[in-house]
Amino acid sequence: MSETKKFLYVNRRAPYGTIYAWESLEVILIGAAFEQDVTLAFVDDGVFQLVKDHDTAGIGMKNFTPTYGALGDYDINKIYVEKESLEARGLTIDDLQHLIWEDEDEDWAEKDSIKVVTSSELAALMGEQDVVLSF
Amino acid sequence: MKLSIQVNEGPYQHQASDTAFMFTKAAIEAGHEIFRVFFYHDGVNNGTRFTTPPQDDRNVVNRWSDLAAAHDLDLVICVAAAQRRGIVDEGEAERNGKDGNNIAPGFRISGLGQLIEAGIQSERLVVFGD
Numbered sequence: 001m002s003e004t005k006k007f008l009y010v011n012r013r014a015p016y017g018t019i020y021a022w023e024s025l026e027v028i029l030i031g032a033a034f035e036q037d038v039t040l041a042f043v044d045d046g047v048f049q050l051v052k053d054h055d056t057a058g059i060g061m062k063n064f065t066p067t068y069g070a071l072g073d074y075d076i077n078k079i080y081v082e083k084e085s086l087e088a089r090g091l092t093i094d095d096l097q098h099l100i101w102e103d104e105d106e107d108w109a110e111k112d113s114i115k116v117v118t119s120s121e122l123a124a125l126m127g128e129q130d131v132v133l134s135f
Numbered sequence: 136m137k138l139s140i141q142v143n144e145g146p147y148q149h150q151a152s153d154t155a156f157m158f159t160k161a162a163i164e165a166g167h168e169i170f171r172v173f174f175y176h177d178g179v180n181n182g183t184r185f186t187t188p189p190q191d192d193r194n195v196v197n198r199w200s201d202l203a204a205a206h207d208l209d210l211v212i213c214v215a216a217a218q219r220r221g222i223v224d225e226g227e228a229e230r231n232g233k234d235g236n237n238i239a240p241g242f243r244i245s246g247l248g249q250l251i252e253a254g255i256q257s258e259r260l261v262v263f264g265d
Binding site for chain 1: 254
């Protein structure tokens with residue numbers, strides 16, 4: 001399996017109301033071992049997955065969101081958040097976790113993983129993919 | 136065309152598993168190759184032989200088993216999702232100290248890597264669910 005394909009994971013749902021967000025992250029982490037060209041997108045209520053400092057004590061569920069901080073170590077550094085979804089929910093990029101990756105071609109310089117894009121930019125991105133997994 | 140199918144929703148609760156079945160059957164009849172059917176999220180519940188629907192309704196589980204037997208389909212249930220939801224085969228029962236198993240004929244339990252491999256090996260991965 002030397003072939004490399006472009007995989008896009010589209011995360012559309014709030015983090016705890018259903019299990020889709022958490023089980024999507026499980027696919028992403030397992031998939032990282034296959035060395036494919038991976039991109040993540042966060043749209044609709046999915047943008048809440050990346051909001052920082054979740055406190056889940058009140059609902060008795062595990063806060064899985066610190067795991068997003070490890071994505072850079074898995075070479076997953078193309079993370080797109082839809083601008084319209086943020087705005088509709090009164091959020092800005094400053095409300096989100098600061099996800100970074102280290103660029104080995106530039107002496108391990110720390111770079112931002114998250115880019116805010118418009119829905120039309122995201123649509124173009126989707127058009128470039130070989131496999132789109134939607135959660 | 137070489138296709139793989141991902142089923143993300145449970146039987147009876149959600150039409151997605153019916154539609155996935157009908158699509159898979161139609162694709163086979165049209166001469167396409169099904170590389171794999173992967174069951175994830177509540178979709179793993181399509182693979183328990185303990186399902187007992189009323190007699191005047193379709194049997195979603197047996198339908199998959201029969202299709203697999205007729206066309207040598209690879210029906211794969213995600214192990215992580217299955218463990219959460221109590222879908223167990225012989226090996227899983229032994230590993231996790233359960234007193235029985237409930238996997239339906241034609242299904243097997245394996246890892247998420249099987250989904251990624253399906254995406255790599257197939258010309259299209261078709262996802263059924265919300």
